[in-house]
Amino acid sequence: MTPTKAVVLDEWGGELTTDRLDVPDPGPGEALVDVRACGVTRTIENAIQGGLSDDPAFTPRVPGHEFAGVVEDVGPGVETVDPGDRVVCYFYLTCGSCDNCRRGDTARCTDFGGWLGVQRDGAYAERTVVPAANLLPLPDGATFEMGAVAADGLATPLHVCERAAVDDTDTVLVVGAAGRVGIHLSQLAALRGARVLAADVDADRLAHVDSVTPDAVMPIDARGDDVAERLRATTDGDGPSVVVDTVGDTDTLAAAWDVLAMGGQIVSLTTHHDRAFAPPMKEFVVKEASFLGSRYATKDQVVRAARLLADGRVDPVVTERVGLDEVPTLHERIRSGEHHGMAILEP
Numbered sequence: 186m187t188p189t190k191a192v193v194l195d196e197w198g199g200e201l202t203t204d205r206l207d208v209p210d211p212g213p214g215e216a217l218v219d220v221r222a223c224g225v226t227r228t229i230e231n232a233i234q235g236g237l238s239d240d241p242a243f244t245p246r247v248p249g250h251e252f253a254g255v256v257e258d259v260g261p262g263v264e265t266v267d268p269g270d271r272v273v274c275y276f277y278l279t280c281g282s283c284d285n286c287r288r289g290d291t292a293r294c295t296d297f298g299g300w301l302g303v304q305r306d307g308a309y310a311e312r313t314v315v316p317a318a319n320l321l322p323l324p325d326g327a328t329f330e331m332g333a334v335a336a337d338g339l340a341t342p343l344h345v346c347e348r349a350a351v352d353d354t355d356t357v358l359v360v361g362a363a364g365r366v367g368i369h370l371s372q373l374a375a376l377r378g379a380r381v382l383a384a385d386v387d388a389d390r391l392a393h394v395d396s397v398t399p400d401a402v403m404p405i406d407a408r409g410d411d412v413a414e415r416l417r418a419t420t421d422g423d424g425p426s427v428v429v430d431t432v433g434d435t436d437t438l439a440a441a442w443d444v445l446a447m448g449g450q451i452v453s454l455t456t457h458h459d460r461a462f463a464p465p466m467k468e469f470v471v472k473e474a475s476f477l478g479s480r481y482a483t484k485d486q487v488v489r490a491a492r493l494l495a496d497g498r499v500d501p502v503v504t505e506r507v508g509l510d511e512v513p514t515l516h517e518r519i520r521s522g523e524h525h526g527m528a529i530l531e532p
């Protein structure tokens with residue numbers, strides 16, 4: 186047992202409190218990690234609200250999955266990491282032995298075990314025990330904070346760009362550009378040579394996007410009935426060739442579908458179970474359009490995302506740093522929409 190301070194959720198949708206608890210010794214296939222940086226994000230807020238699972242058997246729970254740290258101890262049979270290793274963590278609990286896992290397509294695991302911070306304790310803590318298979322090498326030159334950004338905030342955009350094969354022929358419309366996925370995706374698509382239209386709904390958020398992204402990224406106000414016309418005008422009538430939706434607003438999606446370029450692709454990242462978007466089948470054919478879902482990232486993409494940050498090719502956009510005691514109030518601000526950008530917990 187190792188004593189640790191942690192943020193604990195009493196029930197799904199319930200209260201977060203800080204507490205002292207004992208982390209068990211790592212069992213077979215597990216490792217004890219000293220958490221150095223963990224993202225505090227809307228994805229984790231969704232998990233806290235029961236958006237990934239609301240099974241009461243999984244609470245009380247320590248949330249948090251977007252983290253990097255140092256291995257302190259390993260359990261029996263662990264050969265992939267050693268004490269002292271700097272690591273970045275993979276979010277999904279995958280089987281490691283299905284066909285998709287074997288070929289490295291880990292986000293498509295067919296014997297999926299759930300999510301770190303939901304089915305088992307996560308990283309809103311000084312220390313946590315996780316499956317050693319989830320721990321990936323943090324590249325030299327990548328800070329722990331970069332690891333926390335790479336773990337989801339940049340790995341997810343990297344998966345999107347590779348799903349849609351974004352390159353210098355593309356105009357990419359990012360819907361929800363000021364969020365942590367949107368802001369890193371905007372940078373990454375520009376790095377791959379694309380022209381980027383970064384859409385969001387608030388002047389402060391758009392100013393923030395403008396201040397932290399390269400010149401190839403053009404902020405676009407997504408409010409108002411004339412969004413489609415403005416998008417068309419901005420793209421000389423052709424429309425964006427790739428639309429990435431991080432929000433799930435069906436009106437914005439409908440506007441994007443209207444102006445989508447010939448051969449265009451819409452990539453959806455949202456998991457609203459109560460919203461649908463179903464254009465007439467004919468329109469898919471006429472434009473030879475594609476609608477793609479994009480599911481997290483592969484382990485390889487998490488490591489490559491960390492390298493992009495370590496090399497300075499993408500800037501980690503971190504707006505706030507907090508300690509464990511500040512995490513419950515930060516989640517209240519995320520819930521009420523007062524917080525934007527990406528906050529990092531340094532336990």
Ligand SMILES: [Zn+2]
Nearest residue numbers: 280283286294
């Ligand atoms: Zn698998």
